Amino acid sequence: MTTTPFPKPRVGVSACALGQQVRFDGGHKRSHFVDAVLGPLVEYHAVCPEEEAGLGVPRPTMRLVHDPERESPLVLETRSGKDHTALLEDWSEQRTKDLAAQDLDGFLLTAKSPSCGMERVKIYRDNGMPHTHSGSGVFAAALMERYPLLVVEEVQRMNDLPLRDNFCFRLFAARRVKDMFRSEWTRGDVVNFHTREKMALLTRGRVGYRKLGSMVARIHEIPREEFATEYTAIFLDTLRLLPTRGRLIDAVQHMVGHFKEDLDPRERSEFLEAVQEFHAGRLALAGIGRLLRVLAARHGREWVADQSLLDPGPKELTLYGSAF
Ligand code: SF4
Secondary structure (H helix, E strand, O other), X not given: OOOOOOOOOEEEEEHHHHOOOOOOOOOOOOOHHHHHHHHHHOEEEEEOHHHHOOOOOOOOOXXXXXXXXXXXXXXXXXXXXXXXXXXXXXHHHHHHHHHHHHOOOEEEEOOOOOOOOOOOEEEEOOOOOEEEEEEOOHHHHHHHHHOOOOEEEEHHHHHOHHHHHHHHHHHHHHHHHHHHHHOXXXXXXXXXXXXXXXXXHHOOXXXXXXXXXXXXXXXXXXXXXXXXXXXXXXXXHHHOOOOOHHHHHHHHHHHHHOOHHHOOHHHHHHHHHHHHHHHOOOOOHHHHHHHHHHHHHHOOOHHHHOOHHHOOOOHHHOOOOOOO
């Protein structure tokens, strides 16, 4: 069983979520988790679209307004109706292009903002009545369009533990896969990487799991660059899915199946009890994972002990630490 070093992912973040006083009223929207818990484990690159585009602090409030002539809504000042659409769209186009130099793995966006909101941002009619709740902020839309594989989530959803766990897992996985393919990788490196990620992929269903398995089996037939690009894309796309309870149970059963015959009576009873607690939703994945890793390492099943699913991120994040 190896102790995993976790290279720091590079993460873009709405500046107000780090406590920077850049909101329209000169305030911030600091998230304790984003700033104090995740912060020391990642490299942040803070962005405030409205402030950086020159709208100043403080500034009038703005909102998205439906325009039947356009695909995307306008960004208008709430009171005066002054139109900042072109300014924010042009700025976002250039800023997202420049972000390539930051080599970001993910981005945390402040929700509901006409600039940063990832989804479900309110769009109004020009008479001030709500039109839909299906908008994205101007900067967020440009970001997600330019970098479709970026691990993006809203700051406010970090309070939802399954979403938080999945976001953090994907962030560290994104850095791992990038680091591997940027090295002088060998086929053996890819096989080892894929073996370690197998159970995490399985908890997201069989489609990506099978596609990647088949790619790895044909690795010698695929040109290096093409392999790296395609493997990375399918890998990150597969991890986008939330693991379901049923699939987590399947993955645990799958791992146990490989060595349960080797357990002595005491280990077996301890383990079966843990599995029952896990099935009943009273034991978290992190809890059963710890036991699985110890037993697998003791009985020479290193591939189980080393699964990323059982060692999902730095311990400070306590990922998968709540029962589901
Ligand atoms: S939500 Fe975005 S634009 Fe608004 S203050 Fe925060 S970082 Fe700036």
